[in-house]
Amino acid sequence: MPGSASSRDSSATPTFPVAPVTATRRGRLDEVVRLVVGSASMRRGLPAARGGERANLGRGGPMTGGQPHTADQLPTIVLVGLMGTGKSTIGRALADRLGRDFLDSDRMIEARTGQTVRELWEAGGEAAYRPLERAVVVAALGAEDPVVLAAPGGVVEDGEAVRALQRGAAVVYLRTQPETIAARLGGEVTHRPLLDGEPEELLSTLFARRDAMYRDIAGVVVEADGLPPDAVVEAVLDALATGGS
Numbered sequence: 380m381p382g383s384a385s386s387r388d389s390s391a392t393p394t395f396p397v398a399p400v401t402a403t404r405r406g407r408l409d410e411v412v413r414l415v416v417g418s419a420s421m422r423r424g425l426p427a428a429r430g431g432e433r434a435n436l437g438r439g440g441p442m443t444g445g446q447p448h449t450a451d452q453l454p455t456i457v458l459v460g461l462m463g464t465g466k467s468t469i470g471r472a473l474a475d476r477l478g479r480d481f482l483d484s485d486r487m488i489e490a491r492t493g494q495t496v497r498e499l500w501e502a503g504g505e506a507a508y509r510p511l512e513r514a515v516v517v518a519a520l521g522a523e524d525p526v527v528l529a530a531p532g533g534v535v536e537d538g539e540a541v542r543a544l545q546r547g548a549a550v551v552y553l554r555t556q557p558e559t560i561a562a563r564l565g566g567e568v569t570h571r572p573l574l575d576g577e578p579e580e581l582l583s584t585l586f587a588r589r590d591a592m593y594r595d596i597a598g599v600v601v602e603a604d605g606l607p608p609d610a611v612v613e614a615v616l617d618a619l620a621t622g623g624s
């Protein structure tokens with residue numbers, strides 16, 4: 380079964396240099412995140428419920444719920460969720476807004492191994508792939524400045540990666556229904572070998588397994604279903620600005 384529980388604590392973690400290979404320097408915004416607090420979704424009056432449940436940011440980390448935060452106070456922001464939920468798309472835009480580097484775990488793995496996700500998966504399967512995911516998560520969390528990280532979809536399958544996230548990142552779950560993702564992705568399963576076959580059915584199985592796991596590690600759950608990317612970015616910024624309260 381994809382994402383089997385046995386993969387949560389698999390073998391040795393490959394070591395990668397900490398320096399982000401795929402980072403794109405966006406230029407730092409020094410000002411307090413007025414753009415966060417005065418974000419467009421608030422101005423547009425999007426219903427708060429779409430913007431996410433308010434919960435403690437960075438469970439197990441330094442953040443406390445209910446406190447407003449500035450960009451500089453936020454630790455590394457990690458987007459988690461099913462494949463196709465928008466981690467890469469939203470993460471890039473979010474990093475742009477915050478003037479941070481953006482790291483995409485899939486791209487990091489490909490840059491560091493010289494192989495595509497599919498090639499890696501086909502050569503070694505899940506057992507070989509999860510330690511690579513763990514390694515890039517650990518590397519991203521070790522970056523000198525806080526970044527925005529699009530986590531591997533399977534981050535919750537690896538206990539060590541989860542523990543690393545719980546040491547201080549602001550973890551945001553982008554929650555989208557599997558049927559929405561399947562319709563969105565169509566045949567776009569290139570780096571998603573887990574979706575070979577019947578994507579909607581496979582996504583539903585993954586959602587049933589992982590929804591609670593993503594919730595469990597996230598400080599903020601953003602209900603992204605049906606929202607266009609810019610509204611999801613605003614919802615994430617809103618949730619981060621209010622400390623998930």
Ligand SMILES: Nc1ncnc2c1ncn2[C@@H]1O[C@H](COP(=O)(O)OP(=O)(O)O)[C@@H](O)[C@H]1O
Pocket residue numbers: 460461462463464465466467468469529563564603606607608611
């Ligand atoms: N909120 C959204 N609404 C509609 N399409 C989206 C949204 N977020 C992402 N997409 C599209 O869905 C696809 C998968 O997004 P991606 O960012 O690659 O997801 P992930 O990194 O979580 O696998 C891309 O084609 C992207 O343009």
Ligand SMILES: O=C(O)C1=C[C@@H](OP(=O)(O)O)[C@@H](O)[C@H](O)C1
Pocket residue numbers: 382460461462463466467485496530531532533570571572573
């Ligand atoms: O959820 C998963 O287990 C996976 C998600 C994919 O990344 P995206 O979430 O960026 O699609 C990719 O790493 C691999 O196919 C496994």
Ligand SMILES: [Mg+2]
Pocket residue numbers: 466467468483485529
């Ligand atoms: Mg991605």
